[in-house]
Amino acid sequence: MRIISLNANGIRSAASKGAFDWLRTRHADVVCLQETKAQEDQLTDPMFRPDGHHCFYRDATSKKGYSGVAIYAKREPDAVLTELGWDEFDNEGRYIEARFGELSVVSLYFPSGSSGEERQQFKFRAMEWIEPIFDGWLKSDRQYVICGDWNIVRSEKDIRNWKSNQKNSGCLPEERAWLNGLVERGWVDSYRTLKPEGEDYTWWSNRGRARENDVGWRIDYQIVSPSLRDRLRDCAIYREQRFSDHAPYTVDYAD
Template identity: 50%
Template structure:
């Protein structure tokens, strides 16, 4: 009997060319996800052509940034989607390649897998203001989408929601990624917006084991001084199907670790 689980992985690549030189394809071949949502592709269509359209038997669908070597998202899938949506209708951030949505619709179900890359505000006040603009525009998009269909959004959210989601929370309260306004946005998305942080549904109490990103400075990775920045955010019906989770840290393909959740359904 074959498994009935839908294996969904999210990974910020920090450059698709870099990640593939570090063993990503071999790992995917062994790991065999049904879909992998990736962020920070850092490539253009010409870079992908003839090389990265498919990886480990998965077909890629891409949202490239206009700026070379910057941002970009994709979803690689084992199953052909019924539709592909590139961008979420915001000119500023669609130019940055931050949203790829694959729809897998049947007469019985409307369902999407989304790869999203939220802006980082760590480079300075200008980018932090851009991050706030993104959050303000992305929330109503997700609410409207939730009224129309079930979905699982995977991505680098660039926000650690709770104190348990980063090692040094006390010293980071004024830093991008752990600002009160960012954390409040996540709380609103979950408590009022009705989306589920799937990892926390499965692992409500983990701390050090939950991190998915480590700074390249110092010995952050060796000492596990990390942040949980990568999420599966799902509509309740999909979140209820989550059966198990894993964060792969044996090899490093980028400064993020892949997070995989198994869902009890098949496309």
């Protein structure tokens, strides 16, 4: 089973840069997209309904052209969920879940606080609110793959400029403690499990020559249930083409 996660930073922009052509060659079972920045009725081009895939979108309703998540799946899901129960979060189009038997694949776009204190406080509220949901998933009989842009690094290995970013959103000590706490309670970071000493990044600022100089952050994850740890086989961050300010993150799981 192959799952790919990509923050598209605008699905139409990513498509114009060849993202869908590339995805077609990867033969993924599930593709999770974040930050689609579109309403579904704007995506009438057939490329946004890839042949042989079941396609599901959760757009932002509070602010059009903002946020948004999607899932493409080869197999038709048994169910698709788009709400977690907090309107302020749900209406920004930040969560969609496809269920296949006992497996749930989630496309999650966690808030960023980089635009200012108001959004940082929203991020902190989201962290507090969603934590018991994650705890409930962890204790459930379901297996979860939570794909997406979490907007938080875990450690010094996950960011090029560690010291200078200690007071910046995404690298704040309380954010890192929260995400690492999820892992300590049982959630599995697929990349760190497969590459314990890896120092690869998934996002680079558009400022300067950050991508060319690999001044990046690893903020895109596939966080999985403990029962899926032994099924992790390989992972890759694709950098050869630039579809977005993020890179696609692929994980292969044993069937």
